Amino acid sequence: MQTMFEELKQLASVDLFAESRKEDAFVGRPFYLDYDRLRLMSNDKWKQSVGGVPAGAFLLALYNGEAGSIDEALLLRVLRPTKLPTDDDMVMAMVDHYKEAPRDGSGTPLDSYTRSEFQFSGLECRVIGTFYRDENRTTRFAGDLDNFYAPHNYRVVKPTGKILEYIVNFREQGIPGGKGDERIGKVRYSSSLRHQTGDEVPVYVSALDFLGKRTALFGMTRTGKSNSVKKIIQATVGISGSGVRIKDKPVLPVGQIIFDINGEYANANQQDDGTAIYEQYPREVTRYSVLEKPGFKVMKLNFHRSIVEGHGLLAGLLDDDTSTYTRAFCSIDWTEPDPDDYGAKTRFGVKEAAYQACLKQAGFGNADQQVTFKSNKVIMESKIPGLDGVDPSKGISIDDAVAWFTAAWENYDEKDGPFQRLKRENKGGRDWADEDTQTLMRFLTRKAKPGGAANEAGFRKLIKHRILHTDKSTAPFEDEIVSLLRAGKIVILDLSQGNPEIQRTYSDRVSRKIFNEAMDRFINNNQTNFIQMYFEEAHNLFPRKDDKDLTQIYNRLAKEGQKLWIGLCYATQEVSSISSSILKNTQNWFVSHLNNRDELRELDKYYDFEDFTDSLRRTIDKGFIRLKIDSNTFIVPIQVDPFKVSGA
Numbered sequence: 001m002q003t004m005f006e007e008l009k010q011l012a013s014v015d016l017f018a019e020s021r022k023e024d025a026f027v028g029r030p031f032y033l034d035y036d037r038l039r040l041m042s043n044d045k046w047k048q049s050v051g052g053v054p055a056g057a058f059l060l061a062l063y064n065g066e067a068g069s070i071d072e073a074l075l076l077r078v079l080r081p082t083k084l085p086t087d088d089d090m091v092m093a094m095v096d097h098y099k100e101a102p103r104d105g106s107g108t109p110l111d112s113y114t115r116s117e118f119q120f121s122g123l124e125c126r127v128i129g130t131f132y133r134d135e136n137r138t139t140r141f142a143g144d145l146d147n148f149y150a151p152h153n154y155r156v157v158k159p160t161g162k163i164l165e166y167i168v169n170f171r172e173q174g175i176p177g178g179k180g181d182e183r184i185g186k187v188r189y190s191s192s193l194r195h196q197t198g199d200e201v202p203v204y205v206s207a208l209d210f211l212g213k214r215t216a217l218f219g220m221t222r223t224g225k226s227n228s229v230k231k232i233i234q235a236t237v238g239i240s241g242s243g244v245r246i247k248d249k250p251v252l253p254v255g256q257i258i259f260d261i262n263g264e265y266a267n268a269n270q271q272d273d274g275t276a277i278y279e280q281y282p283r284e285v286t287r288y289s290v291l292e293k294p295g296f297k298v299m300k301l302n303f304h305r306s307i308v309e310g311h312g313l314l315a316g317l318l319d320d321d322t323s324t325y326t327r328a329f330c331s332i333d334w335t336e337p338d339p340d341d342y343g344a345k346t347r348f349g350v351k352e353a354a355y356q357a358c359l360k361q362a363g364f365g366n367a368d369q370q371v372t373f374k375s376n377k378v379i380m381e382s383k384i385p386g387l388d389g390v391d392p393s394k395g396i397s398i399d400d401a402v403a404w405f406t407a408a409w410e411n412y413d414e415k416d417g418p419f420q421r422l423k424r425e426n427k428g429g430r431d432w433a434d435e436d437t438q439t440l441m442r443f444l445t446r447k448a449k450p451g452g453a454a455n456e457a458g459f460r461k462l463i464k465h466r467i468l469h470t471d472k473s474t475a476p477f478e479d480e481i482v483s484l485l486r487a488g489k490i491v492i493l494d495l496s497q498g499n500p501e502i503q504r505t506y507s508d509r510v511s512r513k514i515f516n517e518a519m520d521r522f523i524n525n526n527q528t529n530f531i532q533m534y535f536e537e538a539h540n541l542f543p544r545k546d547d548k549d550l551t552q553i554y555n556r557l558a559k560e561g562q563k564l565w566i567g568l569c570y571a572t573q574e575v576s577s578i579s580s581s582i583l584k585n586t587q588n589w590f591v592s593h594l595n596n597r598d599e600l601r602e603l604d605k606y607y608d609f610e611d612f613t614d615s616l617r618r619t620i621d622k623g624f625i626r627l628k629i630d631s632n633t634f635i636v637p638i639q640v641d642p643f644k645v646s647g648a
Contacts, residue, residue, distance in 0.1 A: 014166045016131055016139060017071045020060055025050050025158045027059060028123065030151035031084075035144065038074070038127055039082045040156050044119040050158040053078055054190040055615060056637050058167060059125060061154040074145065075128040075167065075634070076156070079611060082124035090118060126611060128634045131170075141170055143633040165201045168638075171631040181206050182235035184228075184627070188639040191619040203638045205232075207239035208246065209630045210569070211254065211530045212562050214585050216578075217571040218603065219592030224623035225571040226264055228590045229534055230643035232569060233258075233277060233490070236532055237284070240488055252529035253488020257481065257514070259507050261537040263496030266296075278492060286484055288477065289494040290468070290502060296494065299477045299506060300470040303359050304366045304398075307352060308334045309476045310359075310469075316505035317465055325448070325456060328439040347434050349373040353392065354440035357405045359469075360398045361444055362462035367471040370395040375404075376432070382418040384411050402444070408433075409441035412450035468502070478513040485514065485531050500540060507541050511553045518564040530565045533557070538570035539577040558582040576602040587630040590640075593620045607635060 027050060028042035038061060047053050061074035084090075129143040159167055168187055187201040210232055217225040233256060241253035258265045258277065265277045266287045278285040289296040303310035315330040332355070337344035353373040360366065373392045382388055386407030390396065396404070411417045412433070422432045433441065442448060446458035484491050493510065495503045514531060521528045535541055542554045557568050558581060572578060576598055583606065591609065594600055594616050604610040612626050612635070623640040 014162050016163060016166055017062075017073060017133075019163050020062055020073060020157060020159065025160060027053060027156045027158050030061060030154050030156060031122075033061075033127075033148050033151045033154070035148070036127055038076055038125045038151075038156075040123050040125065041084060042121055042123055044121075050160075053123065053158060054192075055080065056612065057189045058159060058164065059156050060131075060159055060163075060167075061156050063149060063153055064155050071133040073131045074148075074154070075131060075141075076125035077128055077608075077611060077634075079124045079126055082122040084120065084122045086117075086120075087122075090120075094118065126608065128608075131167075139170075141633060161199065161201070168201065168203050168636045171206075182231065182238060183641060184231055184235075185623070185625070185638040185640040187636065188624060189637055190615070191621050191624065203627070203636060205235060205627075205629055206631070207232075207235040207254075208244070209588060210236060210532065210567055211239070211246070211251070212565045212567050213587045213630055214558055214561070214582070215567070215569040215588035215590070216583070216586045217569070217590040218573065218575050218594065218599075219590075219625075220573050220595060220620075222622060223592040223620070224625065224640055225590070225592065226536070227623060227643050228625065228640050229258075229536075229569060229571060230265075230277060230280075231640065233532075233534070234280070234643065237281065237490075252527075254529060255485030255488055255491070255531040256534070257485055257491040257510070257531065258493065258534040259510075259536065259541070260492050260494050261496060261503060261540065263494050264536075266492040266494040267496075277490065281490055285490045285492060287492045287494060288481070289497065290506070291497050297477070297480075298470065299493065300468055301476060302472060303364050303469045304356050304369065304471075306476050307355065309478070311355065313468065313505060313509060314462060314465060316508060317501055318461060319505075320501075321461065325439065325442055325458075326461065328435075329443050332436045332439065346374045347437070350433065351437045351440065353401055354405050354437050354444065356398060357402045358440055358444045358459045358462070360402055361459040363466040364462070364469045365471045366398050368397070371398055371401045372396075376418070376422060378422055379408075379418045379432075382411075384418070387411075387418070405441050406445055409438075409445045409447065409450050412438075412441070414451075465502075478510055481510060482513055482517050486529060488529060504541055507535070508553055511557065514566065515553060515557060515561075515564070518566055519560075522564050528565050530567060532567040532569065535568075535570040538572040539574040542570065542572075542577075542582060543579045544577055555579060555581045558585045573599075575599045589626075589628040589635075591616060591626045592622075592624060593617075609635065611635070612637070 027046055028040040030038050030040045032039040042053065053059075055078055057078045059076040059078060061076055063070045063072055127145060129141055130145055131139060131141050134140050164187060181204050183202050184205045185203050187203060215232065217228055219225050236254050236256060239251055239254065242251060244251045260266050266289075268276050268279065278287055287296045288299045290299055292298050301310045301313065311332065311334060318326055318330050321327070332351070337348050339345065350373045353371045356366065356371055371392070372395045375387070375390065375392050379387050380389060380391060384407055386403040390400065390404060392401070392404065408419070412419045414420060419432050423429055426432070431438070442456070443458045446454040446456045446460070448456055481491050493506065495506060511533065514533070518528065518531065543552045557566060561568055570578075570582075573594070575594070589606070589609075591603065591612070594603070597617070600613045600617060604613060607628055609626065616626065623642070624637075625640050626635050626637050628635045
């Protein structure tokens with residue numbers, strides 16, 4: 001049995017022009033030809049002899065005129081029937097025959113001439129491009145025509161077998177056949193396979209088409225999007241660290257990260273018959289989960305130790321909350337002060353302690369660790385319970401800090417109290433607590449004004465998010481994830497047990513971390529490896545079509561990711577929901593069944609997917625894909641192979 005590389009090597013030696021002329025696959029003769037369309041006359045017998053001519057099928061128009069044989073072949077795609085100039089006469093003759101024929105079908109049979117005439121029909125084809133030989137006798141493909149002759153000089157054939165395999169696998173540099181090449185499936189023209197004859201025609205892809213590029217997978221649920229993603233991951237593993245060079249730079253081990261909204265890549269499930277990615281590459285995969293479970297690392301933060309990261313996560317989760325005090329909480333500035341500015345350092349320490357007190361009230365434990373911040377002699381001698389005699393600079397428990405800041409806010413506006421006294425003594429009448437600290441004390445006590453009623457939700461808004469906290473001393477999970485990706489590993493984020501709010505927040509944070517780290521490498525001209533990012537149910541994460549904010553992380557990944565060696569692969573059933581900024585920068589397209597005309601109209605804007613609009617709406621077969629990849633000029637309809645684990 002031939003290996004894939006042996007088969008591709010043999011395929012590369014095919015003489016397309018000579019083999020096409022030998023092939024007994026005549027379909028018809030053109031009667032109209034321009035730079036975009038060809039219309040041909042065919043016959044029932046000719047179509048039957050080649051196993052049918054379905055919509056979407058590839059044909060070749062070969063020059064066979066007075067100038068002799070020319071090494072040039074026009075590649076065509078069958079679109080629809082077209083009218084022959086004689087059709088009106090044929091219809092009239094048919095109607096007359098039907099009128100004379102009895103209802104039971106008996107009667108005078110057609111004469112051989114009329115029967116032959118009735119078998120002719122027309123087909124309209126799109127001209128996809130031209131195969132030709134250059135001055136070095138090398139076969140090339142151009143996505144247009146630079147010349148055409150009178151239609152009668154051409155004969156049209158239907159390529160099959162090795163010729164069709166040569167056509168669908170032809171790339172800018174010729175036939176593939178190196179590391180990273182992977183069989184993706186086989187040619188398939190229609191849902192019905194009744195007329196399919198001969199051996200299947202394999203279709204290959206190269207991981208080089210996906211590295212650093214944008215790839216879209218569109219289709220209804222259970223039509224094969226996830227299976228296609230697994231095939232792409234498989235091809236990428238094949239090229240990772242293989243020594244293949246791009247622009248004279250070696251392809252280092254490729255990091256891959258999957259944002260697994262449904263949990264199908266991270267967990268075994270019956271529907272996919274044991275083909276979860278972690279089963280295929282157990283030594284390369286690290287799985288993360290929002291919840292603790294065996295075999296997974298937990299995407300939790302110690303919010304008391306990772307102040308900036310934790311607050312950013314909470315701010316993302318509270319992003320839709322429009323209340324004034326919540327927006328103030330989310331806008332707290334954690335920029336480190338100048339180390340030589342003693343006053344700024346002191347205020348920053350107070351702010352950190354007040355924030356940790358809010359966390360504690362919301363149930364974010366801190367494993368009995370103490371907090372330290374500077375109070376003031378005036379405050380410590382104030383005789384106010386919770387403040388009197390307490391010196392936080394020596395370290396106090398977090399519970400004592402809660403009591404301290406609660407007492408401070410309760411008495412903050414007291415005219416003769418310590419805080420107003422300090423304000424009068426401070427140069428310029430500056431408050432003892434800065435604006436951020438006052439926001440935090442309000443959040444902690446749920447009181448809009450010092451000494452007022454506790455009638456705001458305050459810290460209670462954080463309670464439902466305390467499952468994201470751990471009191472263990474761990475580094476932020478985003479840093480660990482980036483380190484794994486830079487080592488060429490596969491990371492799967494199982495977000496299936498998080499609500500949409502958490503899914504979006506985690507996806508945004510990790511994506512932004514990867515982007516920012518890659519941008520730093522780019523700016524500093526550091527060596528880098530490719531990172532491929534995979535997003536399931538992208539319509540739940542990506543900006544909407546009408547969202548004009550191009551600074552969102554997914555828009556930036558789409559527009560700037562290629563220069564940073566970041567690839568973006570996203571799957572969704574809602575084409576129209578995806579930002580046009582992302583769609584316009586997408587090079588690879590996997591499109592299966594879509595049942596909505598609005599989605600199909602959006603798809604029609606790109607390449608020549610308009611040729612497949614009707615079939616995409618009608619055919620619901622799982623894995624029946626219309627494929628457009630970066631190094632191929634035209635779309636190929638294929639049946640994607642099922643993903644299989646090693647040894648299966």
